[in-house]
Amino acid sequence: DAGITQSPRHKVTETGTPVTLRCHQTENHRYMYWYRQDPGHGLRLIHYSYGVKDTDKGEVSDGYSVSRSKTEDFLLTLESATSSQTSVYFCAISERETDTQYFGPGTRLTVL
Amino acid sequence: GQNIDQPTEMTATEGAIVQINCTYQTSGFNGLFWYQQHAGEAPTFLSYNVLDGLEEKGRFSSFLSRSKGYSYLLLKELQMKDSASYLCAVMDSNYQLIWGAGTKLIIKP
Numbered sequence: 148d149a150g151i152t153q154s155p156r157h158k159v160t161e162t163g164t165p166v167t168l169r170c171h172q173t174e175n176h177r178y179m180y181w182y183r184q185d186p187g188h189g190l191r192l193i194h195y196s197y198g199v200k201d202t203d204k205g206e207v208s209d210g211y212s213v214s215r216s217k218t219e220d221f222l223l224t225l226e227s228a229t230s231s232q233t234s235v236y237f238c239a240i241s242e243r244e245t246d247t248q249y250f251g252p253g254t255r256l257t258v259l
Numbered sequence: 260g261q262n263i264d265q266p267t268e269m270t271a272t273e274g275a276i277v278q279i280n281c282t283y284q285t286s287g288f289n290g291l292f293w294y295q296q297h298a299g300e301a302p303t304f305l306s307y308n309v310l311d312g313l314e315e316k317g318r319f320s321s322f323l324s325r326s327k328g329y330s331y332l333l334l335k336e337l338q339m340k341d342s343a344s345y346l347c348a349v350m351d352s353n354y355q356l357i358w359g360a361g362t363k364l365i366i367k368p
Contacts, residue, residue: 189263189346189358190302205355237301244354245289250301 150174151251153238159257166225168254170238172218178241179221180248181205181213183234190237196221197244228258261285263359265347270365271337279332279345279362287352293321293332294346296361302346305332334364342366 150173160166170179181193192205194213202213210232212224225232235255239248264282271277283291290309294302308314308323308330320333332345344361351357 187360189348189360190356191358192355195355245350247292247304247307248356249304252301 151238151240151249153236153251153254155254156252157255159259160228161259162229163227166228166256166258168223168236168238168256170221170223170251172221172240174240174242174249175218176240176242177218178244178246178248179215180239180241181211181221181223182237182239183207183232184237184253185234193223193236228256230258232256233258261349261351261357263347263349263357265345265359265362267360268363268365270367271334273337273339273366273368275337276333276335277337277364279334279347279364281330281332281347281359283328283330283347283349283357283359285349285351285357288325289350289352289354291321291323291330292348292350292356293319293330294348296344296346298343305345337366339366339368 152171154169180195182190184190191207193211196202196215214222235253237253238251241248262284293305296302306321313322318335323330344363346361347359348356
């Protein structure tokens with residue numbers, strides 16, 4: 148299994164508060180991704196990174212920002228959480244953009 | 260727009276065979292992936308097809324027809340542990356994965 152961890156695994160927060168989720172990998176893979184998963188929807192890409200300090204937007208990037216200051220860490224920030232951001236968030240990694248993506252265990256976020 | 264369609268839910272019997280279909284319309288095609296996801300867990304990779312035909316991996320096989328925009332995942336000798344959701348995803352021309360909503364497979368004894 149790919150060495151990917153996410154923290155926290157569960158979080159409950161209130162509307163309007165900032166939240167940061169962390170993804171950490173030990174595989175030295177270049178590409179890292181943040182997805183959200185909601186019932187009735189497929190996984191949706193929020194942001195991705197193709198190297199240190201190199202990031203780009205995905206399909207549902209509004210309300211989210213990311214940072215990657217080290218190869219192994221990719222942070223997802225909700226500047227001001229809203230109830231519509233209640234979801235399960237998955238981080239994934241791949242060595243090249245065409246390669247299979249491997250997923251972390253997920254973070255369940257509830258915004259009240 | 261881009262679209263991946265798969266049945267929402269299927270039921271099968273332990274020991275039997277089940278076929279999960281996936282149809283897609285995407286901007287470009289750079290391969291099709293199948294993942295398994297048990298409830299409350301992360302998706303795990305099952306198979307990858309980029310050329311037409313059948314790829315076999317133990318009890319699981321995956322088929323692709325690019326001209327028809329169609330794939331299926333075939334599971335043989337079903338076991339109770341195969342109860343899970345099965346996700347179909349297509350890599351588009353921008354090398355981004357477009358995901359179906361998943362098929363929940365229920366295995367009955």
